[in-house]
Amino acid sequence: MNKKLTDGNSIGIFSKTVDSAIVEGAGFAGLDFIILDMEHGIASQETIHNHVRAAYTSGIAPIIRTKDGSPHSIGSALDSGAHGIQVPNISSADEVKEVLNAAKFYPQGNRGVCRFVKAAQYGTQNKQDYFKTANSSLIIIQVEGEEGVSNLDEILAVKGIDVIFIGPYDLSQSLGVPGDITSPIVTSAIERVVHKGKEVATAIGCFTDTVENMHWLKSLGVKYIAYSVDINIFAEGCRSIVSNFNNKTSFY
Numbered sequence: 001m002n003k004k005l006t007d008g009n010s011i012g013i014f015s016k017t018v019d020s021a022i023v024e025g026a027g028f029a030g031l032d033f034i035i036l037d038m039e040h041g042i043a044s045q046e047t048i049h050n051h052v053r054a055a056y057t058s059g060i061a062p063i064i065r066t067k068d069g070s071p072h073s074i075g076s077a078l079d080s081g082a083h084g085i086q087v088p089n090i091s092s093a094d095e096v097k098e099v100l101n102a103a104k105f106y107p108q109g110n111r112g113v114c115r116f117v118k119a120a121q122y123g124t125q126n127k128q129d130y131f132k133t134a135n136s137s138l139i140i141i142q143v144e145g146e147e148g149v150s151n152l153d154e155i156l157a158v159k160g161i162d163v164i165f166i167g168p169y170d171l172s173q174s175l176g177v178p179g180d181i182t183s184p185i186v187t188s189a190i191e192r193v194v195h196k197g198k199e200v201a202t203a204i205g206c207f208t209d210t211v212e213n214m215h216w217l218k219s220l221g222v223k224y225i226a227y228s229v230d231i232n233i234f235a236e237g238c239r240s241i242v243s244n245f246n247n248k249t250s251f252y
Contacts, residue, residue: 002083002138005033005061005224006162006203011214014065014207014229016041020054022230027058035063035226038077039088045076049118052080063140069095071102071112078103079117084138086165091148096141096158103139105131108160138162140205140224144170149189156200163224165205166193182213194220 004010012033015023026034036043036051043051048064055062064077065086077085087099101109111134116123120130139160143149144167156164168181168190177183190206197204198221205224208214209232217225228236 002061002136002162005083005138007223009218009223009225011225011227012060012063013227013233015051016043017230018043018047020047020050023051023060023062024054024058026230027055027060031060033061033063033083033224033226034230035065035086036082037065037229038067038073039065041065045080048077048082049080052082052118056081063138065142069099069102074099074102075112078111078134078137079114079119081117081119082137084140084162086140086142086163088142088167089144089170090141090155091143091145092151093154093158096155096161099141100139100158100160103137104135104160108135140165142167143193145174146171146189147174149193152193152196156196156202161202163203163205164193164197165224165226166190166207168207190217191220194222 010032012031014035014037016037023034034055036048052062061083063084063086064082066073066077069087074085090096102111105111115127115130140163141161142165171189172178172181172186175185194204203223206217206222207226208217209228214225214227
């Protein structure tokens, strides 16, 4: 699964729900990954653990967007057994190095050690096996502002990043066109990030909330596409039902 998320074309969604059945359903629907949001979401650590279980049940890769880049946020997210982390608001190579140091065990980093966690099967997994497999967790870095895009070369030079993820809404604000993610200034920045990623064989990811933009990103070569948010997808589905119900056209 991890290989597909970085080398193939993968499609997933963000999740802000507290109901693990939604996570499970996303997997049964055939999505490749689900980003469990602890930055803007309301799920507790306990709920996140249940979400991860639901993801494994239905064959979808659970990725946790951490609250921030602190060692505690990163370590506790990885302790859940998620396939990887997605860290927001990264704008420099030094910040990337701090993330990697917090996410990896020795010799690649200095992650806090506790093998009595879900990721280590509560201490029943062989210790050395755990340390080895844990260091293969996906590290996804969100570049969301003009500063991060400007520092992209030095960010990409840091070894250990699996995916650079573009946050188009924050990027649009940083570039002076808040919310206008189809503005030429935003799309040009996205294209630059994708091009730079291809130069060093680093997968690029991006958020979208329209089918048209999803296909555009895929045509650019974006490998890891996050389409909208579970609760919004549900709300839009309900709105479509209401619209069709109020449509007076007869189909009989």
